[in-house]
Amino acid sequence: MKSFVLRGGTIVNPDGNTETDVVVRDGFVVAADQSHGDLPVIDATGCYISSGFVDLHTHLREPGKEEAETIETGSRAAARGGYTAVVAMPNTDPAQDAVHVVDFVRSRGERVGLCEVLPSGCITIGRMGQQLVPFAALAKAGVHLFTDDGNGVQDPLIMRRALEYAGELGVVLAQHCEVARLTEGAVMHEGACCSSLGLPGWPALAEELMLHRDIELVRLTGAPMHFLHLSTARSVEMVRQAKLEGLPITAEVTPHHLSLVDELLTSFDTVFKVNPPLRTRGDIEALKGGVLDGTIDAVATDHAPHSDHAKEQPLDAAPPGMLGLETALGVLNTSMTLSPRRIAEVLSWNPARIANVADRQGRPVVVGEPANLAVWDTTSALVVSRDHLVSKSRNTPYDGMTLRGRVRHTVFRGELVVKDGEALK
Amino acid sequence: MKHLLSIEELTTTQLTSLLDLTDHMVEISGRPVPKVPALRGRTVASVFFEESTRTRLSFETAAKRLSAETMTFNVGTSSVNKGESLRDTIETLAAMGVDAFVVRHKSSGVPRMITEWTDASVINAGDGWHQHPTQALLDCHTITRSFGCGNDLSGRTVAIVGDVKHSRVARSNIRAFTMLGAEVVLVAPRTLLPPEFIDWPVRTADALDDVVGDIDVLYLLRMQRERMDAALVPSLGEYSARFGLTSQRARQLKHDALVLHPGPMNRGVEILVDPADLPGSRILEQVRTGVSARMSVLYTVLSGGSVPPTGGAE
Numbered sequence: 001m002k003s004f005v006l007r008g009g010t011i012v013n014p015d016g017n018t019e020t021d022v023v024v025r026d027g028f029v030v031a032a033d034q035s036h037g038d039l040p041v042i043d044a045t046g047c048y049i050s051s052g053f054v055d056l057h058t059h060l061r062e063p064g065k066e067e068a069e070t071i072e073t074g075s076r077a078a079a080r081g082g083y084t085a086v087v088a089m090p091n092t093d094p095a096q097d098a099v100h101v102v103d104f105v106r107s108r109g110e111r112v113g114l115c116e117v118l119p120s121g122c123i124t125i126g127r128m129g130q131q132l133v134p135f136a137a138l139a140k141a142g143v144h145l146f147t148d149d150g151n152g153v154q155d156p157l158i159m160r161r162a163l164e165y166a167g168e169l170g171v172v173l174a175q176h177c178e179v180a181r182l183t184e185g186a187v188m189h190e191g192a193c194c195s196s197l198g199l200p201g202w203p204a205l206a207e208e209l210m211l212h213r214d215i216e217l218v219r220l221t222g223a224p225m226h227f228l229h230l231s232t233a234r235s236v237e238m239v240r241q242a243k244l245e246g247l248p249i250t251a252e253v254t255p256h257h258l259s260l261v262d263e264l265l266t267s268f269d270t271v272f273k274v275n276p277p278l279r280t281r282g283d284i285e286a287l288k289g290g291v292l293d294g295t296i297d298a299v300a301t302d303h304a305p306h307s308d309h310a311k312e313q314p315l316d317a318a319p320p321g322m323l324g325l326e327t328a329l330g331v332l333n334t335s336m337t338l339s340p341r342r343i344a345e346v347l348s349w350n351p352a353r354i355a356n357v358a359d360r361q362g363r364p365v366v367v368g369e370p371a372n373l374a375v376w377d378t379t380s381a382l383v384v385s386r387d388h389l390v391s392k393s394r395n396t397p398y399d400g401m402t403l404r405g406r407v408r409h410t411v412f413r414g415e416l417v418v419k420d421g422e423a424l425k
Numbered sequence: 426m427k428h429l430l431s432i433e434e435l436t437t438t439q440l441t442s443l444l445d446l447t448d449h450m451v452e453i454s455g456r457p458v459p460k461v462p463a464l465r466g467r468t469v470a471s472v473f474f475e476e477s478t479r480t481r482l483s484f485e486t487a488a489k490r491l492s493a494e495t496m497t498f499n500v501g502t503s504s505v506n507k508g509e510s511l512r513d514t515i516e517t518l519a520a521m522g523v524d525a526f527v528v529r530h531k532s533s534g535v536p537r538m539i540t541e542w543t544d545a546s547v548i549n550a551g552d553g554w555h556q557h558p559t560q561a562l563l564d565c566h567t568i569t570r571s572f573g574c575g576n577d578l579s580g581r582t583v584a585i586v587g588d589v590k591h592s593r594v595a596r597s598n599i600r601a602f603t604m605l606g607a608e609v610v611l612v613a614p615r616t617l618l619p620p621e622f623i624d625w626p627v628r629t630a631d632a633l634d635d636v637v638g639d640i641d642v643l644y645l646l647r648m649q650r651e652r653m654d655a656a657l658v659p660s661l662g663e664y665s666a667r668f669g670l671t672s673q674r675a676r677q678l679k680h681d682a683l684v685l686h687p688g689p690m691n692r693g694v695e696i697l698v699d700p701a702d703l704p705g706s707r708i709l710e711q712v713r714t715g716v717s718a719r720m721s722v723l724y725t726v727l728s729g730g731s732v733p734p735t736g737g738a739e
Contacts, residue, residue: 190620190621191620191621192621192622192623192624194619194620195619195620195621195622195625196433196596196619196622196625197533197534197555198533198552198553198554198555198556198593198596199533199534199553199554199555200554201620203620267537268533268534268537268538309510309512312510312511312512312538313510313511314511314530314531314532314534314535314538315532315533315534316531316532316533316553317532
């Protein structure tokens with residue numbers, strides 16, 4: 001459906017909320033006039049209408065792991081979650097360290113046409129931490145965010161050079177903070193729970209040490225940097241201080257680090273194994289504080305699909321990661337009380353800026369803007385069922401849980417792609 | 426009790442019932458023909474993804490004394506090495522008709538995962554650093570019966586010495602000993618203790634010399650040689666000097682103190698005297714009790730109750 005009216009909703013814009021019809025025609029939000037009386041009406045009663053969500057952290061698994069997710073199934077999950085753009089993480093096989101790979105990912109995304117797929121690039125070839133990728137060629141191919149996500153860049157010299165070299169190209173490096181030597185064999189947060197369960201621990205320090213190093217490298221080089229999926233209280237505090245000092249950094253947290261504690265691993269259920277690991281209540285509260293006061297810029301899913309058989313392994317062998325796209329808004333809204341404006345900020349406006357797509361995503365919902373929209377509420381209850389997800393995988397940690405708030409409709413480039421929570425294509 | 430996965434899941438009553446039932450199994454094991462028909466027609470499969478000949482033989486002997494059929498799944502020569510998944514392995518064996526799986530795995534939590542894939546009982550024969558509940562049972566039985574104190578260890582102090590961090594035996598025993606009323610003191614360098622254990626019912630000592638004269642039970646853990654490579658101890662020599670049972674320390678033990686070790690021992694590392702020369706050594710008694718304790722576990726999970734088996738020798 002390419003021309004329609006969203007009726008009964010409240011528009012959420014940076015300059016305030018407005019209750020009015022939103023008319024979508026030929027890809028744009030257009031002015032209301034007599035003729036729109038003939039257009040189909042999509043009910044948005046009780047809903048907020050904002051720019052579509054932008055995920056800074058999605059694993060689409062294609063190319064290489066199509067049994068877990070494809071660009072098509074992942075795009076559909078994204079649309080169902082209210083997303084109109086996702087940054088595709090580069091740990092594919094082959095990795096997104098060359099122009100032909102990112103071209104493939106982008107063009108597959110375009111052909112699927114359910115949301116904008118923005119390929120990220122690796123920082124080093126094969127994410128091996130040794131040789132820099134061709135930043136300029138990849139930047140020319142449209143890549144803005146570069147990360148070795150899944151691995152932190154261990155070598156401080158490589159990280160320094162990457163910041164110096166890429167900084168002047170206007171692109172942004174995004175770090176997965178983890179000192180690998182401190183997390184060998186780790187499967188969960190290092191603390192009281194791992195001690196009782198006899199599981200190797202992933203200390204908070206492993207994240208904080210690298211975050212500290214990279215904040216200092218940003219200070220040295222002046223190059224901007226984005227920090228992925230921060231998980232500890234101390235990390236939030238370090239980012240807060242660095243921002244006060246005016247350093248050009250941004251940071252994200254995931255919905256699961258805002259909602260789930262390490263103690264869930266007492267079930268030994270591998271669905272709760274994720275990297276960085278689920279932490280303590282104290283960490284969760286500190287992360288929420290960061291979301292509230294703006295220390296944390298974006299909530300990003302780290303949507304990480306894995307097949308059942310991959311997750312049906314012992315905890316040490318099972319791959320880390322959990323689904324996130326379809327539950328992000330509900331989890332965020334259930335975990336903490338945020339204004340609709342702050343929700344739109346952390347799910348849409350800020351990530352659109354960080355991903356450098358603010359010319360077409362995260363726009364105000366006003367006449368003349370491209371119609372990339374999410375229509376959502378913060379009150380309706382929804383029970384998550386792993387069997388009712390459109391992702392190709394089933395590894396949601398929220399199966400059976402009741403979430404408050406849901407995405408009702410999604411509009412991508414003027415087309416209604418999700419209606420009443422169901423994907424239309 | 427359908428499964429035995431962890432001492433943490435037992436009530437004190439369940440623990441003491443298993444210990445009392447073990448007395449009965451000790452009696453059966455002492456008969457000229459140590460066999461009763463209690464589990465005739467039932468099948469017990471030992472599935473050891475990590476080799477442990479002594480534990481497997483102990484379980485299989487226990488099953489045979491109760492007349493159960495035994496099935497041994499040898500991972501070394503099996504389809505697991507051809508990439509078969511854990512789930513497929515268990516479902517395949519279950520399809521042959523298994524009433525109880527006895528499972529050993531190098532990863533914590535695997536016995537619990539297996540309960541999701543089979544209706545059979547699952548007995549944890551050691552998972553990662555997590556739990557080894559039958560070891561705790563046989564240790565509790567050995568200690569309480571040596572002291573002749575019923576099931577009551579109140580007023581007694583047990584020192585667990587060595588690599589607690591990586592020890593499923595320690596995690597099971599700390600819980601079991603304290604359930605019976607004992608005070609537990611962990612004796613280890615900080616590197617061999619878990620990262621955070623403030624809520625554990627234990628105190629710690631950083632040298633064996635500080636406690637050796639005051640304890641009722643000295644429980645030595647196996648010190649694995651590879652721990653040195655991970656910078657957990659500077660050298661085995663330094664470990665022995667601080668935490669090993671030397672003849673000098675053995676002389677400081679109380680006259681009725683017991684010495685236990687879950688085996689296999691590293692002579693010259695954690696134990697520097699011949700256990701045969703230690704009057705308080707119960708190391709072979711532990712092995713003997715192991716069979717009876719496992720009989721009581723197999724009987725309890727497979728009979729659905731703790732009524733002692735009736736019937737004489739076959």
